[in-house]
Amino acid sequence: MAAMDTTPDAGSIRTAESALTAEQARVIWLLLGAAFVAILNETTMGVAIPDLITTLGITALAAQWLTTSFMLTMAVVIPITGFLIRRYSTRPMFIAAMSLFSLGTLIAFLAPGFEMLLVARVVQASGTAIMMPLLMTTLMTVVPAQSRGRMMGRVSIVIALAPAIGPSLSGLIIQTAGWRWIFGMILPIALVALVVGAMWIRNIGEKSHARIDIPSVILSAFGFGGVVYGLSLIGGGSHDTSAAALATNAEIDRSLTISLVVGVVSLALFAWRQIRLQATDSALLDLRVFKSTNFSLSIAQMMLMSMVFFGAITLLPLYLQQVLLLEPLDAGLILLPGALAMGFAGPVIGRIYDRWGTRVLIVPGSILTSGMLWASTTYDENTAVWVVVAVQTLLSVGLALSFTPLFTASLASVRPRFYSYGSAIVSTAQQVAGAAGIALMIGIMSSVSAMQTHSGTAAVTAEAAGIHAAYLVGAIISLLTIVGAFFIRKPADDLDAAPVAH
Numbered sequence: 001m002a003a004m005d006t007t008p009d010a011g012s013i014r015t016a017e018s019a020l021t022a023e024q025a026r027v028i029w030l031l032l033g034a035a036f037v038a039i040l041n042e043t044t045m046g047v048a049i050p051d052l053i054t055t056l057g058i059t060a061l062a063a064q065w066l067t068t069s070f071m072l073t074m075a076v077v078i079p080i081t082g083f084l085i086r087r088y089s090t091r092p093m094f095i096a097a098m099s100l101f102s103l104g105t106l107i108a109f110l111a112p113g114f115e116m117l118l119v120a121r122v123v124q125a126s127g128t129a130i131m132m133p134l135l136m137t138t139l140m141t142v143v144p145a146q147s148r149g150r151m152m153g154r155v156s157i158v159i160a161l162a163p164a165i166g167p168s169l170s171g172l173i174i175q176t177a178g179w180r181w182i183f184g185m186i187l188p189i190a191l192v193a194l195v196v197g198a199m200w201i202r203n204i205g206e207k208s209h210a211r212i213d214i215p216s217v218i219l220s221a222f223g224f225g226g227v228v229y230g231l232s233l234i235g236g237g238s239h240d241t242s243a244a245a246l247a248t249n250a251e252i253d254r255s256l257t258i259s260l261v262v263g264v265v266s267l268a269l270f271a272w273r274q275i276r277l278q279a280t281d282s283a284l285l286d287l288r289v290f291k292s293t294n295f296s297l298s299i300a301q302m303m304l305m306s307m308v309f310f311g312a313i314t315l316l317p318l319y320l321q322q323v324l325l326l327e328p329l330d331a332g333l334i335l336l337p338g339a340l341a342m343g344f345a346g347p348v349i350g351r352i353y354d355r356w357g358t359r360v361l362i363v364p365g366s367i368l369t370s371g372m373l374w375a376s377t378t379y380d381e382n383t384a385v386w387v388v389v390a391v392q393t394l395l396s397v398g399l400a401l402s403f404t405p406l407f408t409a410s411l412a413s414v415r416p417r418f419y420s421y422g423s424a425i426v427s428t429a430q431q432v433a434g435a436a437g438i439a440l441m442i443g444i445m446s447s448v449s450a451m452q453t454h455s456g457t458a459a460v461t462a463e464a465a466g467i468h469a470a471y472l473v474g475a476i477i478s479l480l481t482i483v484g485a486f487f488i489r490k491p492a493d494d495l496d497a498a499p500v501a502h
Helices: 022-056 065-087 090-110 114-142 145-176 180-200 214-232 243-280 287-291 293-322 328-356 359-376 385-412 416-454 459-485 493-497
Strands: none
Touching (some): 022 065, 022 090, 022 293, 022 328, 114 385, 214 243, 293 416, 293 459, 328 359, 328 385, 359 385, 359 459
């Protein structure tokens, strides 16, 4: 094939796929297939939560731990993956990830009750935590800088198919076969991905031989776990004025305070230890990536977006089924247009990023996202379904305009030797912020709903009031993303060729 001009303004631009060898392209698409299965699993749970509350006889706060525990486990495990991806080759990492995910899915399918289902979600999350940074690190390693936006756009098509299919499929399965068969449907897909990947995936990138730092692993677990667990306790108390209820509330308040203090102190110690270990290149999570201002700003923006996104997407099925009284399948179908819009917008967004950079995408994306969250604060028991569909679809477009350039710009801002650490930090930040957003918004919803019910308000009206309060908090947080959008830029395409900083 004749050489082609690959400058951004060339009339004929080399595509991301043609810049890869057949083996590299196959590895990326296999990793994408595995990511699809993992995201499909994650997006099926939102619609299932109301049914699980009824079937398993648990509270909304307990049920949200099926989502929060998944994200929390990822936040604890992902920092380790930055090290593991450098220490071990692509193929064994893939096999480990999909084996854990498949095992967790099997446990969930056979789970007799809530406790075992929670364990299954933790095992599933352990596999997913390895898969997502592995995908991003591999992509950054093999895809040329000038084509990364377009490849991220193609990635978004595949990844958006799962949110498009997941809620609707989950609703259909719940109505016809029960929640258990959500995992029964995912299990064979996961096993096929495991077998095919084990046969076809070959190793990409170089290995290091550093030893894992156990104190860093422990500090990371206590740090991220403590913060998210503390947040999950917000709104968990009863609004009864009996002596027993007051004693329970006091205990919850003590647990909340202790968890947050332990989490913050552990994170501080974790960061201090990583800075010391960086001198000998033995850090569990190398924090030198934060020397890039653009990386740091992108992470901050991504955390704010993830807080409001994961919180809002968890609230919506509860609102649709408990306030508008829709069936699970109908609730899932309402999420379909937005997910499809996000996926089909991906290639266009990727090309715009490659040609014009970040601000032309992130600024309107953050404004649109914030506007739709404010529109969500108007939801009540009389809101028309078409209004919810329109708001959710526009919200998804706003998120697509933001997340694709944020992922690309953040990782492109660090040196190649730090890609695995950058990918781990991006995924950790997203999961911790998402878990915090879910815990915070569900906690607020439960607290306000309980107060309304205690004062004699009808159940549906009380639930609507709680959801309004939660969306209001998310909308206020989203205003910060509009400000942050103006400070994030696209890194130079030739950053890879610059000297590596030590």
